[in-house]
Amino acid sequence: MNPAQGPFSVLGVFDTPDALLEAIGKVKGRTGHRLEAYTPYPVHGLDRALGYRKSPIGGMVFVMGLVGALSALVLELWTSGWDYPLVTAGKPVVSWEAFVPILFEITVLFAALTAGLGMLLLLNRLPALRHPMLRSRSMALLTRDRFGLAVESAGEPLDPEALALLLEDAGAAAIEVVERPPAPGPASPKLLAAALGAILLACLAAAGTTYWGIKLFPRLIPMAHMLDQPRLDPQSGSSFFADGSGMRPPVAGTVSQGAPPRPLPNAEASEGLVNPLPGSAAVFRRGRAAYDTHCAVCHGLLGNGEGSLTDAYGARPTHLTAGAGRELSDGAIYHVIVSGKNAMPPYSSDLTEEERWAAVHYVRVLERALDALDTDFQGGAR
Amino acid sequence: MLAGALGLAGVAAAFFLCERERFWINWVLWFLFLLTTGLGSLFLVALEHVVGARWSVPLRRVPETIAGLVPPMGAAALVGLLSLGTLYPWTSAEGLRDPLVAAKAGWLNEPFFALRAAACVLLWTVSYVVLVGGSRRQDQTGDPRFNRRARRFAPLFMVILGLTVTVTAFDWISSLEPVWYSDIFGVYVFAGAFLAGLAATTLFTLHLRDAGRLDGVGPDHLHNLGGFLFAFTVFWAYIGFAQYLLMWYANIPEEVFWYGERLHGAWGGILLALALLHFLVPFLILIPRDAKSRPRLLFGVALLMLAMHWLDLYWMLFPSVAGGPLFGWPELSFALLFLSGGIWWVRRLMDRGEAMPVGDPFLREGLEFRL
DSSP: OOOOOSOSEEEEEESSHHHHHHHHHHHTTSOSSEEEEEOSSOOTTHHHHHTOOOOTHHHHHHHHHHHHHHHHHHHHIIIIIIISOOOOTTOOSSOHHHHHHHHHHHHHHHHHHHHHHIIIIIISOOOOTTOGGGGOTTHHHHTTTOEEEEEEOSSSOOOHHHHHHHHHHTTOSEEEEEOOOOOOOOOOHHHHHHHHHHHHHHHHHHHHHHHHHHHHOTTOOSOOHHHHSSOOOTTOBOSSSTTOBSSOOOOTTOOOTTOOOOOOOOHHHHTTOOOOSOOOHHHHHHHHHHIIIIIHHHHOTTSSSOOTTHHHHOSOOOOTTSHHHHHOOHHHHHHHHHHOBTTBOOOTTTSOHHHHHHHHHHHHHHHHHHTOOGGGGSSSOO | OHHHHHHHHHHHHHHHHSOHHHHHHHHHHHHHHHHHHHHHHHHHHHHHHHHTOSTTGGGTHHHHHHGGGHHHHHHHHHHHGGGHHHHOGGGSTTGGGSHHHHTTTTTSSHHHHHHHHHHHHHHHHHHHIIIIIHHHHHHHHOOTHHHHHHHHHHHHHHHHHHHHHHHHIIIIIGGGSTTOOOTTHHHHHHHHHHHHHHHHHHHHHHHHHHTTOSTTOOHHHHHHHHHHHHHHHHHHHHHHHHHHHHHHHHOOHHHHHHHHHHHSHHHHHHHHHIIIIIIIHHHHHHOSTGGGGOHHHHHHHHHHHHHHHHHHHHHHHGGGTOSSOOOSHHHHHHHHHHHHHHHHHHHHHHHTSOSSOTTOTTHHHHHTOOO
């Protein structure tokens, strides 16, 4: 890139769009330089008169629209169909009907952003803050009610006199020779420092306002529609029901699924119960999930009674894999899960029948893991 | 001529030989098809006046002429009032036994229905005379005051059209299933009507251009027509899908049964054809810029859109009376009669005067329009 020589362009100013279009016809082909028009509003027929080739923006928008449609589809299939399937209104989790609005919106979003940004930034290379035309005296007129036709140099030297004659012949009301702006010098270190300092200050100000703002007005929530909707929170009261409570107990006699009512008068009665589940890898996995979710906070991940809650809790949870804990029968562990014991609450409402027995299996696995046999390491779970 | 005579004979035969239901549903289908096409064209005319568009001035006589279908088809609608007892369940005591229908009896009763239909026809005819008659008179007088008058009347016409199209859609189409509700149904019918008006305008414009009667109408004008077609295929699909989506979500019996009848079996096949040929295919074809101004391509797309508008109406109307799609000699005769009649009528109107609004002061500006 060697610095270009001479003026940037010779500009003719015309009074009407028709005069401009006519002039383009006269000037085109009579100069080897590039032609460019400046108008205060889009003039019909201008790009054809200037002989512009077809803009690539249409193709870009089409492709990005397709990309948008595909992204939306993948997003929806993955989130609703695969990662977090949630049945709503009894519809299948993958319902194309429900996908269409989002598909449509995202397609439009991608296409519109591509059209806007692609046109402004990629094709027009805005912001062109150092564009020579910005220093032109005629610019104020050209953004108001005059129409400009410029013969521009793409680096090669221009012949201002000849071009001025040419434009005058074509009917220009005024001529201006637009100079190139002086080449930018290296940025001064002072300016750089000032800019960096200003950015830093702005960041600090923003962070500080946010921090103190949240401290001082903690209840100012920008969007609280979800929080403020008319609904009953757990444990909150309600004047709607006679007993004043918002939460409703299940109808008398209700039995939750997977938890058959079973009379369990005491630990002795449960003693002889036999674990109905096979000791398969799948069952161990379920048991582990149940144990880690519900028991580990107190009994610890290893069953040693050292859970994260233990200190705060006061009571000492039983060490399940040593001493007396080890001696408990399957039925006894099951009984504790269902009925609780002293400081340990019952877990019958949180665990299904299967999960309870799977958890029992898992407690046994933890015990066994403390002194595993060589055979345990051959071929995985038994 | 021959086709028209054949059609007339066939329709007359259908009147005596067919079940009454089949005869009348065909009647309703065909007058609605031509009527909505005419109303869509009239809307296009009004649109030009409202927004003060100049590019379309040279073309305006085309939709104005197609709008000439409105008065005769209004008369056909009035004849169609004879079908009420045969087609519409709410006219019988048995139909009224359904409490949901009985609750609508204040709206759905024969005298009020006839009154509404007549009022619609009257309003359309008056609008037609003001907008199109005035424009034809301007050919002779060159009186620029017409533009101002049309510009003032056109917004009013749009309100009139919005109300009357909704009434027409509710009365003539959806009350065939009087239990059914759909608020957006009028908009859906309007979308189809406007698209049909555009398609007919495009077809007729291309035809007249080939015949050398629209000198000065160039690819740029066609491009705008193509753009309109392109945009409104999307609008039609958008409205149609919006109606379906809400009903699908809510899944209320008195709404979904309508789709239940029209989604399964052969009717479902027709709906699929509509989705593809009324929307997706023309949409994709018209995306490239050049496609919108290529005459042959536009002709094909416009023809397809008109055919699809017919199929759309067929799909809305016929399932209410027929178990599966019917297309036999009665349907064919109706098609021959109404199509040849409609084309003959529009051509006759066109041949009687200028093909462009030569008295319009903006004609020159319109001819000079470039993209």
